[in-house]
Amino acid sequence: MAQVLPQMLTANRLVDGDVLYWRNGDWVLALAEGEVFADPKAADAALAAAQKSVMTNKVVNPYLFDVKTDAKGIHPAKEREIIRAAGPTVRDDLGKQSVGLGDKPAPRVKAERVVKTKDEDVSI
């Protein structure tokens, strides 16, 4: 059975598109300050509550994503959210990493050397 990972809730701010994270009924700019939901029901409840922010035109596109936590902090499970929380990996003068709101994304999710991949694996 697949392991159920903790989740966080994120969205983009309407006015400038900046990435936001949910914390106790409001939004914060840094992943490290966001709320982690160990219970999927609590995560779903937060997602439902976040619709109010959508209705009041504060954010767009709220969704949940998987994270792992350890003594060093919160780590998104997928590359996409690691990059989203920090900024482009090719320019550390851009995005949240440039203003102290996100760590430069390293170490990264480690790839095996070679894997079988098929076109069906690719989702848009």
Add this chain to the structure above:
Amino acid sequence: MYRYDEFDAKFVAERVAQFRGQVQRRLSGELNEDQFKPLRLMNGLYLQLHAYMLRIAVPYGTLSARQLRMLAHIARKYDRGYGHFTTRQNIQFNWPKLVDVPDILADLASVEMHAIQTSGNCIRNVTADHFAGAAADEIEDPRPIAEIIRQWSSLHPEFVFLPRKFKIAVSGSAHDRAALKFHDMAVEIVKNAIGEVGYRVLVGGGMGRTPYIGYVVGEFVAKQDILAFLESVMRVYNQSGRRDNIYKARIKILANALGPEEMKNQVMREFTEIRARGTLQVPDEELARIDAYFAPPEFEELPDDMPAGDKDFQNWIKTNVHKHRAPGYAIATISLKPIGGVPGDASDAQMDALADLMDTFAITEIRVSHEQNLVLPHVRKRDLPAIFARLSELGLATPNAGLITDIIACPGLDYCDLANARSIPIAQDIAKRFADLDRQHDIGELKIKISGCINACGHHHAGHIGILGVDKKGVEYYQLQLGGSGAEDASIGDIMGPGFGEHEIGPAVERVVKAYLMLRQDGERFLDTYRRVGMEPFKNMAYLDQLYAAH
């Protein structure tokens, strides 16, 4: 260059005012996101990974110095000091605020630019050979017909709800620098047996999830009939293109399902009907009026000798300077691929400095190439040393056009909401591995193209070496494809096999190139060798480490 007439200026100004109102209504809550999203996309505004992204149209890739300065201004005032030139000859800004976008569009309109038709299921910004009007091998400048297509397709009522987006490219040379055969529709200027100039029309090319090479649907279309013919193709597509499945909605799927003969029959039925009504004929005087906008500068009578210079200059001449139609002139490619840099990016300071350089050397226009470089189309050869010196100061004189480090890469997962994997760091790693210029020259023409997802914005299907980033349980992997070409000998690359991890793809490319150097015969490019020997020896070499590890 084309200049807006009264109608164009009014139309663009009205669109800016309309979008300003739409943004205000969105911010006030009068419009929700579902209502607003199609409106912002119609004005080139996407929401990406970190922020909004504004994609600005550069029709047929041509910019004036004034327009380039405006792009620098926008980068500086509203964005983060740089812009990204794309594989569709457009420019993208990655950090605009929604509230600023109406002002950005107003600034663009002041220099006859906009962001219309850079998104959505419409006929997109028309692309063209970046050497248009300058190439020695050209029959005619393709930009007048590109402009006519732009005017015909903009807000055409039949084309505002196409099954899917539609991309058109035009070229006036037998040597295809515009990837014609990978477009939904392409117009190639040709001469018939008695020397008349007309158009060959291709349909059904495309990349993405299901790549196809386009085929000829009109062998020789007379100049006056071109819009009637193109509209006939669009009608067949609009009527029979699939709308039930987004992955099967492009015209390439319909074209492949119908086959060339049936497609021609259906197009000719529509064409006959349109012609019988006598509509959509392009009057000679209108053709002449548009042609006049694209008249080349008055070329001076100059000696055709290439100036002398040091080794760095000679290396730049060797790859970045191309034959011009007029003696004493040359075409110069400005590489946006510095070793270790981000392919296609230019800073506001670089754009401003290039505009100054254009003024200094009386160069009236600059081109954006689909290979994510810039091109100075009409340069006096005697000015080349001074231009090279200035470009060197600006970090824009990398002598690698057409070489292995001149890599196309989409923004990938560093920016793009659709991406599955990063493209830019892979391009940077490969460029660093092959940084040695003598080695690059020894390898010769080798086009590497990288996409971060199956949508193929990085043209990986058409790369001599193509790289496709994929996602496997949240981790990036990279598939290799070999043997693609976007030129007149177009071909779709073959998938090699299992994907490579982020740190393995660079070494794998090195091994593939090593195999080529071992296998090549005199005068063979990488592509020629691949076509002669096939995938097997390259595959064996690419997976060498893994084979040893397995035993």
